[in-house]
Amino acid sequence: MSLLEKIIIEKLSFYRPIDKGEIILNINDVELKEVGNLDLQDLDLALKMLKRKGQVKSIQKNNHTLWQRINPGKISWFKKIYYRLDLDFLTTLFKK
Numbered sequence: 038m039s040l041l042e043k044i045i046i047e048k049l050s051f052y053r054p055i056d057k058g059e060i061i062l063n064i065n066d067v068e069l070k071e072v073g074n075l076d077l078q079d080l081d082l083a084l085k086m087l088k089r090k091g092q093v094k095s096i097q098k099n100n101h102t103l104w105q106r107i108n109p110g111k112i113s114w115f116k117k118i119y120y121r122l123d124l125d126f127l128t129t130l131f132k133k
Contacts, residue, residue: 041075041083044068046092046106054096054103057084091117 048063049055055063057080069075084104087093096103 039083039086041072041079042087044072045080045083045087049093049104049106051106051108054098054105056101056103057081060104 044064045060048060057077060080061075064072064075084093084095088095092107092109093104094107096105
């Protein structure tokens with residue numbers, strides 16, 4: 038796990054989803070110096086990797102993507118496989 042991913046995990050909440058702007062605002066100057074040059078592409082890549090690992094989930098609300106940390110003890114085996122494989126096409130099957 039990269040340093041940026043560790044910082045993002047610390048900033049996300051189990052209870053309240055937040056957007057990328059709030060994540061950036063919650064990063065203090067010491068952590069920002071440790072990461073070095075931070076841009077939105079690095080942040081997007083780190084969030085996608087954390088989603089693929091099953092540590093965070095994304096929530097679409099009013100055309101905005103919100104991010105929330107997943108409690109590792111409260112995830113089903115199916116969701117672990119879903120997040121690990123990143124099978125977005127299954128979502129359309131189960132919504133019907």
